[in-house]
Amino acid sequence: MKNKSELLKQIVAFEFMKDDLALYLNTHPMDKEALAKYNYYVTETKGLKECYEMNYGMLSEHDSLSPYPWQWINDPWPWENDANFNLEKEGK
């Protein structure tokens, strides 16, 4: 089981994968291989988000279920350092 920050990083990375594949598919709508990859990441991302919210709390202020009491204010705000992961720059 990944820790909170690792899981968040993976979710963001998978979201980016979906975004980029979607751009490719806009100009290549008949590319079955790309479409399969896109669909794979859509499904995987849903699972990861579910896993995150079950274990670590709300990912979104407007799109996540919350137990009582309201959970959104428990975590650091999204713009705070503690709410974010570090992405090491690729080596140069």
Added chain:
Amino acid sequence: MEQNENRKKTAQCKAMSKCIPHETAIGNVRLAMAYVPYQKLCTLFTPIEGLKRGTVFPELYSPYEGEDKKSSPYELSKKGRNL
């Protein structure tokens, strides 16, 4: 035609190293028109690598590395002198 293209691409992708991520010939060209080669899917970065690089397509990864040597005035004038 479309199917042929796809089959060709699948064959290319099986032999990973031989996969060229864009079309290599552009047909029906006209003068005074600009063309962009059509991208073809080969390999992808892993999601994390893609996030770090800003693209999941290795063929589109092109980080800014300061001055472009080929188009700098210095290089052009040097080339001019050699000619």
